[in-house]
Amino acid sequence: MRVILYAAVGVAMAWCSSPWATAGPAPGDVFREYRWFNADGDAGQALRVGGKWGQEHPDRGWAHDYVNAPVAIEHDVDLEHAVKAEVVIEKILCHDGTRGLAVQINDHDWLEAPEATAIPYPQWEYQHHIYPAVAVPLSHLGPGRTNSFRMRVAAEHSWKWPQNLINGVHLRVYYDPAKKSHPSGRLTNPAGGGSLGRTVELTAEADSPNGPIRSVEYIGFYDDVNLEGDGIYRQWHYYYFHAALTGHIGTAVQTPYRVAWDTSWVPDQTEPMLIAARITDAAGLTYMTEPVADLGLRREDLGVELCRPYHVPQRWVTRRGVKQEHFDIRGDLSKARAFQLVWASWSPGYMDGLFINDKRVFDNEGPCYQYYAHRVTLTDTAVLRGGRNTLATGATASDAHGMEVNWPGIMVLVQYATDE
Numbered sequence: 534m535r536v537i538l539y540a541a542v543g544v545a546m547a548w549c550s551s552p553w554a555t556a557g558p559a560p561g562d563v564f565r566e567y568r569w570f571n572a573d574g575d576a577g578q579a580l581r582v583g584g585k586w587g588q589e590h591p592d593r594g595w596a597h598d599y600v601n602a603p604v605a606i607e608h609d610v611d612l613e614h615a616v617k618a619e620v621v622i623e624k625i626l627c628h629d630g631t632r633g634l635a636v637q638i639n640d641h642d643w644l645e646a647p648e649a650t651a652i653p654y655p656q657w658e659y660q661h662h663i664y665p666a667v668a669v670p671l672s673h674l675g676p677g678r679t680n681s682f683r684m685r686v687a688a689e690h691s692w693k694w695p696q697n698l699i700n701g702v703h704l705r706v707y708y709d710p711a712k713k714s715h716p717s718g719r720l721t722n723p724a725g726g727g728s729l730g731r732t733v734e735l736t737a738e739a740d741s742p743n744g745p746i747r748s749v750e751y752i753g754f755y756d757d758v759n760l761e762g763d764g765i766y767r768q769w770h771y772y773y774f775h776a777a778l779t780g781h782i783g784t785a786v787q788t789p790y791r792v793a794w795d796t797s798w799v800p801d802q803t804e805p806m807l808i809a810a811r812i813t814d815a816a817g818l819t820y821m822t823e824p825v826a827d828l829g830l831r832r833e834d835l836g837v838e839l840c841r842p843y844h845v846p847q848r849w850v851t852r853r854g855v856k857q858e859h860f861d862i863r864g865d866l867s868k869a870r871a872f873q874l875v876w877a878s879w880s881p882g883y884m885d886g887l888f889i890n891d892k893r894v895f896d897n898e899g900p901c902y903q904y905y906a907h908r909v910t911l912t913d914t915a916v917l918r919g920g921r922n923t924l925a926t927g928a929t930a931s932d933a934h935g936m937e938v939n940w941p942g943i944m945v946l947v948q949y950a951t952d953e
Contacts, residue, residue: 557621557666557769558821560809563708563715565817567608568776570623570701577879577903578775580604582684583631583696599695600685605678606704612676614712618669620682622646623700623773625662625879625904625939629848631695632657633687634665636702639680641673651764652940658847661940662877662904663762664773669704680704698879700904701776708818716741716814718749720825721789728831729806733794735782737822741814748813749790751782754824755806756839757799758875758944760906766841767804774904782808798873798946800839802830836949838864842924842942849926849942851884852935857925858942862917868949869914874907874924876943881905884936886927887943889916893927901934917947 558564571580582601620636624646632655634646646665648656674680682702686695708715718739723729739746756767760780771781778784783792790810809824840860849856874887874895881899887909888894894916899905924943929935 557619557705558707558811558819560821560823561710562821563710563713564819565611565706565708566819567606567610567704567706568701569604569606569703570775571699575902576698577700577900579625579698579700580684581696582634582699583628583686583694586688586690586693599688601683603681603683604702606680606682607678609677610674610680610704611706612671612674614709615671615706616709618671618674618704618706620644620667620669621703621705621773622665622667623662623702623776624665625698625700626657626660627698627879628690628692628694628696629660629850630657630691631686631697632689633685634697635685636667637683637685638669638673639675641670643685644669649763649940659845659940660849660879660937661762662879663940674706701773703773703776710820713818714742715818716743716746716812716820718810718812718820719822720808720810723808723825723828725825726827728829729796731796731832731835733796735790735792735794735808737785737790737810737812739788739790739810739812741812741816741818743818744815746786746788746790746812747815747817748784748786750778750784750811750813751792751794751808752811753782753806753808755799755830756802756804758839758946759941760875760877762877762939762941764941766839774906780906796830796832797835798837798948799830800837800946806830834951836864836951838862838947838949840922840945840947842944845940845942849938850935851926851929851938852932854928855925856938857923860922860924860945862919862922862945862947864947864949866914866917866919866947868951869917870948870950871910871912872914872917872948873946874909874911874943875946876907877939878905878907879903879937879939880934881907881936883929883931883934884926885929888925888927890918890923892916914947
């Protein structure tokens with residue numbers, strides 16, 4: 534099995550609405566991140582964790598393969614002045630009913646991956662793609678190229694085939710910033726307490742005693758669609774795909790590290806927003822800046838309503854027939870310009886239509902047997918109703934597979950012309 538590994542900056546998911554109660558870096562943190570994904574894996578270059586009951590192997594007959602073979606972390610892991618470590622896992626539920634995902638580093642004790650608490654219990658009955666962070670004792674790690682990991686799931690499964698798909702794994706090591714030479718910097722625009730318009734220019738100062746700055750990645754804490762998959766709408770927004778950071782505000786690689794942020798589809802905010810940056814130098818060390826805080830969102834002639842889905846079904850796979858959710862619209866639809874459907878899926882090549890209030894509004898997009906993040910813009914706002922709406926997926930004609938709609942379901946953004 535060929536794997537791709539690289540060290541880079543990264544961020545973990547926020548598990549609650551506080552900007553600092555997160556599973557990942559906080560302002561002032563210094564860290565390295567060692568990333569991996571299975572470049573030769575099937576199912577969208579994923580690692581399959583689990584196995585079919587009674588699966589036959591030519592070298593050892595019938596076996597239960599719920600524990601994967603070790604995967605080498607082919608990096609020189611730096612533990613000098615390390616203070617803590619964690620592993621972040623790109624987990625796709627895949628086979629509903631699969632539970633007990635755990636990771637083991639260098640044959641030490643198994644470490645359980647947490648479930649996302651905002652997904653209803655039992656979480657393994659709802660399709661999901663999340664990024665659990667697992668604390669790793671430093672004693673489990675060795676310096677240099679001496680580390681490996683493996684994963685397992687529980688053998689318990691209602692249809693005898695427990696399986697998670699893993700799109701990536703990140704080992705993140707944190708360091709004492711007083712002892713570790715590291716990059717530093719700050720945002721120079723916008724200023725704290727200001728208002729953000731439809732286009733926001735972000736800039737920063739950054740330098741490092743270790744050499745050139747490799748990148749400045751901007752992230753924001755605010756209300757938005759939940760492509761992180763944990764069901765939390767107000768958090769630091771970003772996610773991973775194949776170990777690459779995505780879904781953040783933007784990345785710059787040259788001074789003054791300018792990024793233009795188009796907020797045309799960012800929902801209206803009821804609480805202040807925050808923006809911070811992750812500064813990475815040529816040595817692979819990353820520093821998280823202090824945030825610019827108390828930011829408001831004020832766009833002339835434009836407003837955006839985020840409609841959160843509810844009554845989201847368990848086992849939302851389109852080969853199992855028509856599935857539906859509900860969402861509420863509170864805005865004045867006479868002023869609606871357009872709307873977006875936003876969701877994360879696996880194998881959307883099998884989708885056969887999206888329906889709002891029994892009207893087909895979209896046919897299909899995306900590949901089979903891979904993860905896909907959807908953002909579909911539609912202009913026929915006449916299909917929408919004030920108050921409660923119903924959104925459904927059509928049934929897949931083939932019984933081979935179906936599109937899996939991941940938690941929190943299909944989110945709706947409605948864009949309005951305002952009177953400002």
